[in-house]
Amino acid sequence: MAKQEPSQRISEFETIETAIEDPEETVLSIDGVSKEYGREKAVEELSLSVKEGELLTMLGPSGCGKTTTLRMIAGLEAPSSGTITIAGETVADGANGQFKKPEERDVGIVFQDYALFPHLTVAENIAFGLDELDDDETDARVAELLELVDLEAHDEKMPSQLSGGQQQRVALARSLAPEPDVLLLDEPFSNLDVRLRVEMREEVRRILKRAGVTAISVTHDQEEALSISDRVAIMNGGAIAQVGNPGAVFENPESRFVASFLGQASFLSARVTDRLETGLGSFGLERLNGPIEAYDGAMIDVLVRPDDLQAMPTSEPKADGYVVHRQYNGPNFIYRVELHSGDVVHCMHNHVETFEAGQPVEVDLVADHELAWYPTE
Amino acid sequence: MGTSDRLERIRERANVTDRDADEPTVLAAVVLAISLLLLSPIAWVLLEASEMQAGRLIELVASETTTTVTVNTLILVVAVTALSVLIGVPLALLTVQTDLPFKRFWTVTAALPLVVPSYIGAFAFVSAFGPRGELADLLSPLGIQQIPTIYGLTGTALVLTLFTYPYVFLTTRASLISFDGTVVEAARSLNASRWDAFKRVTLPQILPGIAAGALLVALYTLSDFGTPAIMRYDVFTRMIFVEEQARNLDAAAVLSLLLLVLAMAILAVESRIGAGRDGAYVSSGDRRAGEIKLGYWKLPAMGFCALIAALCLALPIGILGLWLVRSADATQAGFVFELQHVTNSVTLAAAAAGLCVVVALPIAYLSARGDGTLSSLPERVSYVGYAVPGVVIGLSLIYLALRFVPFLYQSLFVLVFAYVVRFLPQAVGTTESSVLQVDPSYIEAARSLGYGPITSFRKVVLPLVAPGIAAGAALVFLTTMKELPATLMLRPIGFETIVTYIWLVRGAAYQGQAAVPALILVGVSGLSMLIILRQEG
8 A cells, every 4th residue: 555645635635616614613413323223233422523514534344333324414324322413403312312304404415326316317317306496496506516527418318328437426416416514425436446436536525625515425445535535534343443634543543443454554562661672673762653651661562554664685694584475566565574573564665676485584664754552452 | 345344234224114114104004904805815715614514524525526626636737747847848958958940939939838828728629629620520531430539637738738838948948048058068078978967967957947837837737727627627626616606615615725725735845946946056157058969850859849839839820710710701699709898808907907006016115125024924925816726716706795795796896806816916026026126225315315205206216117017017917808717707797808708609619709809818918928028038
């Protein structure tokens, strides 16, 4: 995986004009929401708030409760407890059973498989939710949205005549048409092939920002989450493990789960003295992130990703360990190195640097950022 | 998307109904009421049998007639099923796996006999091979006075086989086509001979297909009324009709009960084999094994196909043509085929089709979208029509009407209800499969765009399932047009349809008069076949 510099990446989008009225206003707030299916808890005591115009992505492995949370916001599921408030109005309250049906909420949804109505044209699909406008206003709004998603020439086509990326843009336009308070995107890119997926990420973010809509997306693809979102909420076991802007979350995972979920993480065990003693030699404590004083003399695990380490072939006496596996990714190799200390770490190398399994190597810590660490459990 | 993710999704979808609990409850209540009505014919048989004194019951069950009828029926079912397999499987193999010339043509002629209603086939065979029939007329100048009789077991089994073997042909063909030919090549590469490979690899995999067709044949044979009646062979359906005409209510009920037990037994076998079908490997790819070269066997193979086609298609249609020509000059008074017969048939069929659609939609929707066993129960119940022969439905509705709703006795309402019980599965089947093709997220999408559940259904689901509903209606319409036993038993006095007219002139031996209506019915069956093929295609 390529090295992330998310804060810089996001600034590329800043030039896009937005229509946000008050960027500080909270549009969606979820407060202590749980959802149980029988004895199984899908979501547990989840709280989250999203500001106007923000794009937040819930990221997590299968079964972490992200889709259930999305469906509760939409009104397709009712929370067992807790409240959900959209634009100042409580739409679900588990305590008193108050519940607004999906059609009574101003929430748009882009479904994973788009759910375009196959018997209606592109324009008719987009106009579907515009029953409160008269014909001229509807036509005008549809034209506006076709322009927004760049499909002006396709208004009379049937959904089956469109490519995957075009179908997705129609789905976006259809859900944006009634000007929802919140737009929900359920695994929006999972039905696209890899090449188109990267292109559509940029495109969808552009459309959402131009529409100025508050959006919540759900995915298990970390690259997608980190690249399109203003904020990422990492979920695990029905709860939020960490929420923050993509750069902060990636650089400084607050928990071992978040660390191991983002990037190809390895942990280097180390003893804290006045320096840091590891299987790669000793380092100054300033290379760590956050106050370490309280852990003097203790063992900690330092998070190292493949791009933080560099392996060099050497002869056995000087080696830190040896290569046990080589993974070829095209542009680069990821070598798995078993250290004499027993730790297993990953090193990323240019695709021309080929080492064989069993090669003794010396591993260097080349990271130019502070390293996250966790007390050894 | 990973499997576990998909499972989560399915589980979540299944739970969507939680919130909308009130709407499905109303739907479920309506559907439950319909189900109870559908079960009423069976209820009558049980009621009648339970009210009988034990002594009388045993006397009837053990009577000589009952024993004879049971044995006759079993022999007929076994014979027809076995013969159908013997004709259907070779035809399927020839048209799928060999280099038989004109394969397309033979495939069509092998499937086509299904469009001839079996009682019309029986009618034609009696006319051709019966006493004073065409063959006898042809042979008598040669001094041959006696030909083997067509009546009885031989004729019944022959006719039923010739007009039902296509079930076996079609299901076997389907499994041969979906079956991965590379495994045969693999077997050959492991040094199995062609015959060995067929026996050890092909046969086990197409066996469920053969069995499914064979069971359809068995069920049809069990419930067919027209053929045994015309061929004068005493089986359950014929005897139930006779007892009903003689007003021997208890005897008819006991015979009906036994017939139902047999039908249930066949259905039970069917569902067991159906469950076993999961085990059979059906490849998604359509790789076929190399064609078998027939060589010298080409001619005999074509001869076999031609013989079957001649017996099943050329003969009945030839006889009908002959009648048509002969009847042109001699019309018997009192047996004139009138437009009124056609109008009556069409009106009845349209009423049955309309009602079936209205009843089928909620049942199919609940079954396709509901959350488990309970919601698919009504759909299962609607399948009684397949298991309960028309004679039993006719009989039980006569007595149910007399007992509970006497003002409806001999009304068209009861007749239409009989058609609904009998043919509802066809409408439920086509409707359900089209509902299943509608992505459940369409409804969610419509609701997220501000429409209530009923409006969402009307605006999104209904337009998408309309073709399936139309196909179901057409199917019910066409099968109602040619239904014989229930129409015969339940029609109001003096109300004649195409089918009852044919029955009437047959009884009076004015066969010539039946040509036009019989040809109409063959045409009608042909159309329903087309609809079935289009649905499956």
